[in-house]
Amino acid sequence: MIVSKDRASSVLFLVLAFAALGGVFGLLDAPFVAAVQVLVYAGAIMVLFIFVIMMVDRRNDREPKKKNLASIFAGILAVGLLIELLLAAREMVPGMGNAGPAGSADTAGLGSLLFEKYLYHLEIASILILAALMGAISLARKGTMPK
Amino acid sequence: MIPGSYFLVLSFVLFALGVAAFFIKRDLITMFMAVEVMLNSANLAFLTFAKSSSALDGQVIVFFVITVAAAEAAVGLAIVLVVFRQKKSIRCDDLDLMKG
Amino acid sequence: MTEVFWVAPFIPGLSALVLFLFGRLFSRKWIAAQACLSVLASFSISLLAFLGLLAAGKGAAPVVRGLFSWIVSGSFEARAAFSFDPLAAIMSLVVTGVGFLIHLYSVGYMSEDRSLARFFGFLNLFTFFMLVLVLASNVILMFVGWEGVGLCSYLLIGFWFEKPSAAAASKKAFLVNRIGDAAFLFGTFLVLATVGSGEFRELAASVTGGGFPAGIATLAAVLFFIGATAKSAQVPLHVWLPDAMEGPTPVSALIHAATMVTAGVYMICRMSPLFAFSETASLVVALTGAVTAVFAATMALTENDIKRVLAYSTISQIGYMFIGCGVGAYSAGMFHLFAHAFFKSLLFLAAGSVIHALAGEQDLRKMGGLRRRLPRTFPPFLVGAAAIAGLPFFSGFFSKDAILSQAFAQHLYIVWIIGLATAVLTAFYVFRLVFLVFYGRYRMHLETWSRIRESPLIMTVPLAVLAFFAVAAGYIGLPAVLGAKANLFGRFLSPVFTNVPGSVPGPGTEWILMLLSVGAAFMGVAAAYILYVKNPLAPLVLISKLPVLYSVVNRKYYVDEAYEAVFVRPLVRGGEIILEHFDRRILDGVLNGATAATGVTGNRVGLLQTGLIKEYALAFLIGAVLFIGFLLI
Numbered sequence: 021m022i023v024s025k026d027r028a029s030s031v032l033f034l035v036l037a038f039a040a041l042g043g044v045f046g047l048l049d050a051p052f053v054a055a056v057q058v059l060v061y062a063g064a065i066m067v068l069f070i071f072v073i074m075m076v077d078r079r080n081d082r083e084p085k086k087k088n089l090a091s092i093f094a095g096i097l098a099v100g101l102l103i104e105l106l107l108a109a110r111e112m113v114p115g116m117g118n119a120g121p122a123g124s125a126d127t128a129g130l131g132s133l134l135f136e137k138y139l140y141h142l143e144i145a146s147i148l149i150l151a152a153l154m155g156a157i158s159l160a161r162k163g164t165m166p167k
Numbered sequence: 168m169i170p171g172s173y174f175l176v177l178s179f180v181l182f183a184l185g186v187a188a189f190f191i192k193r194d195l196i197t198m199f200m201a202v203e204v205m206l207n208s209a210n211l212a213f214l215t216f217a218k219s220s221s222a223l224d225g226q227v228i229v230f231f232v233i234t235v236a237a238a239e240a241a242v243g244l245a246i247v248l249v250v251f252r253q254k255k256s257i258r259c260d261d262l263d264l265m266k267g
Numbered sequence: 268m269t270e271v272f273w274v275a276p277f278i279p280g281l282s283a284l285v286l287f288l289f290g291r292l293f294s295r296k297w298i299a300a301q302a303c304l305s306v307l308a309s310f311s312i313s314l315l316a317f318l319g320l321l322a323a324g325k326g327a328a329p330v331v332r333g334l335f336s337w338i339v340s341g342s343f344e345a346r347a348a349f350s351f352d353p354l355a356a357i358m359s360l361v362v363t364g365v366g367f368l369i370h371l372y373s374v375g376y377m378s379e380d381r382s383l384a385r386f387f388g389f390l391n392l393f394t395f396f397m398l399v400l401v402l403a404s405n406v407i408l409m410f411v412g413w414e415g416v417g418l419c420s421y422l423l424i425g426f427w428f429e430k431p432s433a434a435a436a437s438k439k440a441f442l443v444n445r446i447g448d449a450a451f452l453f454g455t456f457l458v459l460a461t462v463g464s465g466e467f468r469e470l471a472a473s474v475t476g477g478g479f480p481a482g483i484a485t486l487a488a489v490l491f492f493i494g495a496t497a498k499s500a501q502v503p504l505h506v507w508l509p510d511a512m513e514g515p516t517p518v519s520a521l522i523h524a525a526t527m528v529t530a531g532v533y534m535i536c537r538m539s540p541l542f543a544f545s546e547t548a549s550l551v552v553a554l555t556g557a558v559t560a561v562f563a564a565t566m567a568l569t570e571n572d573i574k575r576v577l578a579y580s581t582i583s584q585i586g587y588m589f590i591g592c593g594v595g596a597y598s599a600g601m602f603h604l605f606a607h608a609f610f611k612s613l614l615f616l617a618a619g620s621v622i623h624a625l626a627g628e629q630d631l632r633k634m635g636g637l638r639r640r641l642p643r644t645f646p647p648f649l650v651g652a653a654a655i656a657g658l659p660f661f662s663g664f665f666s667k668d669a670i671l672s673q674a675f676a677q678h679l680y681i682v683w684i685i686g687l688a689t690a691v692l693t694a695f696y697v698f699r700l701v702f703l704v705f706y707g708r709y710r711m712h713l714e715t716w717s718r719i720r721e722s723p724l725i726m727t728v729p730l731a732v733l734a735f736f737a738v739a740a741g742y743i744g745l746p747a748v749l750g751a752k753a754n755l756f757g758r759f760l761s762p763v764f765t766n767v768p769g770s771v772p773g774p775g776t777e778w779i780l781m782l783l784s785v786g787a788a789f790m791g792v793a794a795a796y797i798l799y800v801k802n803p804l805a806p807l808v809l810i811s812k813l814p815v816l817y818s819v820v821n822r823k824y825y826v827d828e829a830y831e832a833v834f835v836r837p838l839v840r841g842g843e844i845i846l847e848h849f850d851r852r853i854l855d856g857v858l859n860g861a862t863a864a865t866g867v868t869g870n871r872v873g874l875l876q877t878g879l880i881k882e883y884a885l886a887f888l889i890g891a892v893l894f895i896g897f898l899l900i
């Protein structure tokens with residue numbers, strides 16, 4: 021996604037990436053989350069992105085050839101960050117067991133956890149979605165309210 | 168079968184890639200996509216830890232992260248649309264209204 | 268009954284506080300009633316305490332009442348404690364009694380003033396502080412009262428502060444007093460260092476017990492006396508009192524005649540063991556008193572403002588009191604203080620009545636023949652004049668004579684001669700006042716003459732009361748020649764002044780001295796009569812014959828001008844220089860510089876805010892990398 025030159029290709033590559041991640045989630049004994057990932061992320065959010073890309077002017081699509089100093093610097097920093105993170109995780113690594121189908125996928129358990137312990141969070145998240153919905157519509161609308 | 172540490176490394180790599188992409192790209196939408204990548208890497212890390220500590224709470228967190236990311240994407244893209252209508256450009260170098 | 272004495276200061280004090288806080292809400296009648304009644308209450312308490320003291324008999328120790336411990340520092344402790352002995356009894360009776368009469372008088376005199384609550388608040392506050400001063404049992408609490416009355420004097424002199432001359436006069440009074448206060452403080456430090464405590468009892472014990480080195484005693488006594496000089500307006504710190512006449516007349520009567528200016532005398536009497544111990548200091552006191560007495564009397568001769576004549580007279584009479592203290596005749600000095608409180612405040616209030624009747628006129632040259640128009644003011648004024656002149660059967664005669672005969676008996680003949688000469692001058696100038704105001708022809712227009720009205724009763728009744736005491740007060744201090752038991756006053760005070768050299772002149776000498784005093788008084792009155800009644804043009808002739816002498820005396824010997832040139836102007840100039848160089852250049856420079864630096868820095872830092880998202884995110888990233896790196900290490 022990063023290297024592709026135009027935005028549409030980037031989006032499509034990203035969709036692929038998310039789908040793959042969904043598979044990875046499945047490997048981690050999280051089938052419900054995997055399904056959600058594919059449905060919501062790869063399905064809904066990326067579609068949103070595609071819509072907006074289509075609505076936006078395509079004149080400046082090509083990236084300029086020249087690279088500036090800041091990008092190179094940032095790239096180096098990103099690599100540095102990676103190294104740091106890996107170093108940080110070194111001591112944690114032995115403590116992790118094997119992933120795989122050894123564990124059982126417990127969607128019912130997840131559901132009960134969601135609706136008991138995290139009930140408030142759930143409700144608030146739903147209100148948040150409602151607010152985002154209204155916000156996005158009112159922001160992106162052209163013109164004023166119909167009389 | 169697959170050691171947990173592999174997943175963690177994958178998460179870190181994805182994060183670093185997201186960061187790099189954020190700085191390299193010029194237009195807002197692609198930068199936004201990079202942010203999504205970073206969020207997903209975090210999700211992966213959460214799930215890894217959930218598995219290793221056999222607690223389902225990590226999955227709950229991931230659930231919420233996806234929810235919030237969706238909401239944020241909706242609003243953020245709406246803003247991008249408005250900005251585009253105003254300035255006719257989505258290159259982030261042109262957006263310096265907050266200068267000073 | 269004596270135990271309640273310590274409440275006396277607090278009633279006027281409380282009244283003052285109430286008047287300051289809520290005075291604007293009260294009606295004028297209420298303000299006047301509250302102020303007068305609070306002083307009356309104080310007087311009643313003092314009276315009760317006094318009677319209790321009488322009943323207790325001669326050998327009774329003074330009653331002490333401690334309130335709380337004020338300063339505690341190591342082994343040193345200063346308590347807020349009051350003590351009541353015969354000396355304090357007399358002073359508190361005078362302060363509250365005369366004070367009450369003056370409060371009554373003020374109701375009439377200040378009836379048209381718009382700041383009545385402020386005035387009576389200050390008066391009550393003054394009463395509070397004066398009582399603290401009088402009743403204090405240690406020198407530190409006395410200093411609190413000392414400073415407090417100085418403050419009230421400033422506030423009351425400058426009561427009509429919109430008048431520039433009044434504001435200047437109050438400032439002058441306060442500054443001159445400050446010099447005395449500094450001396451008082453140094454004296455206090457010496458005493459504290461030597462005795463270890465400020466209590467007067469312990470000071471007396473230390474002096475009589477021999478624990479006080481003579482040199483330090485003299486130094487401390489002189490320092491205290493300098494404080495008294497400023498407070499009681501003696502030479503050379505007398506310059507504030509004539510200007511203090513800018514204040515309302517009741518203020519002049521109460522503060523600058525009867526009470527505050529006598530605080531210096533009281534203080535010396537209170538510390539009489541110290542002064543008696545140091546002959547040098549006593550001599551200084553007596554000589555200063557004598558010089559002041561005659562010096563001020565000469566200035567009163569040429570003064571044309573009715574209140575200023577009385578001001579110089581006060582300075583002169585307090586000189587007499589200091590003579591009394593200086594020669595060891597402390598009870599005689601106090602006796603003169605006692606009598607003087609009555610007749611001087613009487614003279615001031617009567618003068619105020621004249622001024623009130625003339626709607627503000629104070630110049631003697633514009634008065635005359637008023638005895639027909641002011642029938643209730645004239646007789647008390649005459650009584651006061653007779654008393655101060657020392658005419659026989661009036662109180663001033665007995666009190667002055669007591670001092671002069673003691674001076675003679677101590678072989679301080681110089682002092683005695685000066686005192687006698689001053690008596691002549693005193694009689695002269697006070698009757699000059701009488702004749703110029705009440706006799707002869709009225710020297711202004713006929714229209715104003717018809718508008719002159721006698722003052723209201725609330726002003727003239729206190730005059731009558733004071734006149735009565737101006738006569739009667741003398742009879743409690745009769746000289747020894749009329750019987751050893753006759754001096755009630757002296758006997759009452761004798762427990763206080765224990766180790767005082769009491770040499771008494773022989774009876775024959777006493778009679779001769781009395782006759783000489785009477786002669787001096789009559790000489791003065793006669794001279795005044797000749798110059799101002801029989802031969803009204805004679806003074807002008809005299810003035811034209813001796814122009815230089817007249818102008819020097821009239822201009823108060825140019826003392827004020829000298830002080831102005833030597834002290835005031837250099838200090839003011841010095842202040843201006845400091846203002847220019849230090850204040851403007853350095854302080855303002857630092858301030859402006861700091862402000863400019865902050866502004867410039869702010870602008871430079873502001874360049875960081877470019878508004879570009881990527882740059883902000885870059886900052887984030889750098890921070891995160893550094894932070895995690897830091898955690899790793």
